[in-house]
Amino acid sequence: MKLYDCTQAPNARRVRIFLAEKGIDIPTIEIDIAGGENLLPAFLEKNPRGVLPLLELDDGTYLDESSAICRYFEETYPTVPLMGTDAKSKALIESCLRHIEFDAFLPLADVLRNSVPHFKERAIPGTQGVLAIEGLIERGIKSYQRFLDRLNSRLEAHCYVAGDEFTIADITALCAIDFAKWARLEIPEQHEHIQRWYDEISARASAQA
Ligand SMILES: N[C@@H](CCC(=O)N[C@@H](CS)C(=O)NCC(=O)O)C(=O)O
Incomplete structure (x- = not known):
């Protein structure tokens, strides 16, 4: 599993903070949005919308949308609930x-x-x-x-x-x-x-x- 991240991007920061609160550490790959790296074919093949963050699962599935990525970790690491309990x-x-x-x-x-x-x-x-x-x-x-x-x-x-x-x-x-x-x-x-x-x-x- 790896997270395509951009340290400057507020939606990517949402996911990083969420992971930090849950104590989850996963490999990240920095993508340079200002330099347009997200608009190059190598990234667009992974996410045709060209936006970050993007989570790549071990089976090759890509999850975009920061809330959906957080949802994935909420379900897989339910201790320290951050998305509600009932x-x-x-x-x-x-x-x-x-x-x-x-x-x-x-x-x-x-x-x-x-x-x-x-x-x-x-x-x-x-x-x-x-x-x-x-x-x-x-x-x-x-x-x-x-x-x-x-x-x-x-x-x-x-x-x-x-x-x-x-x-x-x-x-x-x-x-x-x-x-x-x-x-x-x-x-x-x-x-x-x-x-x-x-x-x-x-x-x-x-x-x-
Ligand atoms: N609703 C999406 C928004 C994604 C989004 O707009 N990300 C911005 C960074 S915060 C981006 O990738 N921008 C690419 C660009 O500016 O070309 C999410 O929450 O993940």
Whole structure:
């Protein structure tokens, strides 16, 4: 088994933190996204979508999508559960993950991909020749701000993103918030509940993964 990884990529970081929390160590192969290594035939043969992370199983199966890769390890290493323990907690965590992916990761990707000159012809991850659209920057920032407003209210009521336990939802939100810093979008001062939570989560050893 091996994990195709990119140290700069927030979705790849989600998987690394998840593995660190579970104490799982597997071989990794670094792919240089900025240099376009993910767009070369050698990688596209493995993942035609051209994105990372990508897990290669021993039987040659490839798993893409960071949440699906985490699901694989949740099932195969069930101690230290990070994706819920019963129907309600599993569904709540799944719902939080989709909120973070659609309301934070996608808008942030729009902000980054449409503003960084290096990606001006790679505005969609994993794809060459898609031109940046300036209007998506402002829209992305506003969507991300709405996400932060909701997250702050949630963390006022709960210790962690999906409730009272640390889960993959915390890992994913941490990666989104650190990703936003690349676009100089910091946690707004008035979001004190996010800041309290962020300080705690980013102090965990796994956050260094
Ligand atoms: N929903 C996918 C997103 C994968 C994705 O967009 N990965 C980015 C890095 S975080 C990527 O591979 N980008 C390739 C590129 O920019 O060309 C997941 O969670 O795995």
